Amino acid sequence: MYIGSVGEHGLHQMVFDVVGRAVNEVLAGRAGAVEVTLTSDGGVRVADDGPGMPVEAAGDTGAPGLETLLGRMHPGAEPRGRHAVATSLFGTGPCVTNALSSRLTAQVRRAGVHWVQEYARGVALAPPVGAGSTTASGTTITFWPDTDIFEATEHSFTALAERFRELAFLNRRLDISLTDERPSSAPRSTRFLFPGGARDFVAFLDAGAGAPVHPDVIGFEREDPRIAGTIEVALRWNDTREVRLRSYVNSTPTPQGGTHTVGFRDGLAAAINTHARERRLLAEATADLGVDRISDGLTAVVSVKLDRPEFSGATLGTLDGAAVRTGVAETVRAHLGTWLKRHPEQAAAVIGRILRKRSPEGGH
Template identity: 45%
Template sequence: MTESGKPSQPANVNEYTSSHIQVLEGHEAIRRRPGMYIGSTGERGLHQLVYEVVSYAVDEHLAGHADAIDVTITADGGVRVADNGRGLPVEVEEPTGKSGIERELTELSFGSKPRTGYGVSGGLSGLGLCVVNALSSRLTVEVRRDGYRWTQEYEKGTPITALTRHEETSEHGTAIAFLPDADIFETTRYSFATLSERLQELAFLNGGLAVSLTDERPERPVRYHHADGLRAYVAHLNPYPPSLVHSPAIGFESENEDQTIFVQVAMQWNTWPLRELRSFANSTRTHEGGAHEQGFRTALTDLVNDYARRQRHLPADDEDITAEAAHEGLTAVVSVKLARPVFEGSTRTRLSNPEADAYVQKVVREHLTDWLDHNPNEAAAIIRHILNSSTGRGKE
């Protein structure tokens, strides 16, 4: 992977074909049990539809084939998501007689993306587009690929037109426009603020990716592009410079030898007592934390104690600095991208991979120790802040 979290060896466009899609079950199962796939039929589930389509586009970015995603809340209350990636496959596969587009949008498929060279995959890992289609009263897909523009229309997960080839084009990418089914969702009104927050978050997590959001109800455009990645995210979360213990934010990243896990961390201490740790796995917010958070917390507490004693800020006979004190006033973002993430529960809010715990600990110990050693004045300010924190030492 590169500095922005992209795999170091992008997948070849010819490796992404219809043959990589495996069938599990049809769209009727999704319409009968939508909560199993998107968590709820309320506002959270409604917005999850957008996130699933956007996740497909982010995967194209991570594979090295897209650098822009444009999201539009359309005047009729639907959503359109467009990217400049490779475009969904259009060739027909035997014996199904279906195009890659139709299979992706109508069959619950698992494993299509990982088998095409995606090092990681967000969303429902290959299920997202089918789920969105099944829960939409109508959906239109437009693909630019293989020298032409292609379109197809669906209603409630079922194709109502054949895949149609249009004019020649040298462009490439996929655009999906959908209208959520009012018979399924408690509300079909999208929140600009909710979508804006998540899209900005994705721009922070995927440095180099430009994400835009436009609301046609009336028009209200925003665009996010953060080359500085997670350090820009931490700066966004810490908008009051006078309260900072040190500046700029600390940031580092690392990938293991097998290229199966990529870790990015950014952190900054403040004089205020509040703390905030945001963690992500494959660009999905892990609200309940998990292995990667545990690895960060463990390594940080141990490292702060080791450094404080090594620099004689903490006498040998004094009690250790507690985890509570070490995290006093800390704002941090921990992002991991894994080839095979394991989540607890259908809502994917807690990461279980034990290797994430071990590797995050290793990365934090190595890189944060190096930063402290090379920035002695800032390091001393951090240790003084921790030692003088209101939580004190010897408390849990």
């Protein structure tokens, strides 16, 4: 199945398949914000203030339009590459959500006309109808999951908020809100907008994790033509033994890591060991500090955005590509090394803590 299951995971994937189009309108600079609402009657409303979907009935050509995107599988429904967020499991876009909904209403405000079209279980009840003039622009899609298909149709506000928050951390331009109007819960609304990007993400992950070893969240971003993409990294050590490493490719989590996380660990170890030796904190005869020891108490986010990502296996959970490993390693080594030199007091706190920790083998 194109959404993965008929349980809660699939139910939320229906939302992501519709939200993805709106999010990419913002990232492309055509829209300012996305609003997602869990409606009082069990539906989900997704609205953006972009130019509005093209409408074939109005003579719009040159891009997949309303009826194409909602009515049939279209291989180009979801944009790809570093400047887009892929939220559909198979790049199909909102047509799958439409097919699995008992009903769906699309409203498009485009070029001064307000268009409306109704669907039932993926089938258009009539062509798009002009419902009057408008000075606004944008697209609003409201759908009701089919109770004959899904085991349950109660969306989790918490699960949706977690993914929208994550997307906003990884894409500084994204402004997305989630509102709950259902009678079963108290009305609530949350807006996600994080100009600090991955730095803000690390600060969020670090909340309540223990006292930070250094106040600054270290962060840097670099475009690397060798990987046809960008690298963004943020990290901070705190006074725990837990390692919190989140990795992403084109804003999609990579739970099994891959060459970007291997490169991060390579660069981390190189920067710390180089600085420790330059400051004569390690004797010449002493072996380099191991990356597992260095990573104690580390919170980090590693995000790469690539034009042509390569993965190991069909699940897209592990990134491949030797150039990515090299590019991330060099970026981390150079930028972290510079930060250590420019912040000697914080660097001393970081390396001093590492040296005081026992290695996994029980040594010092």
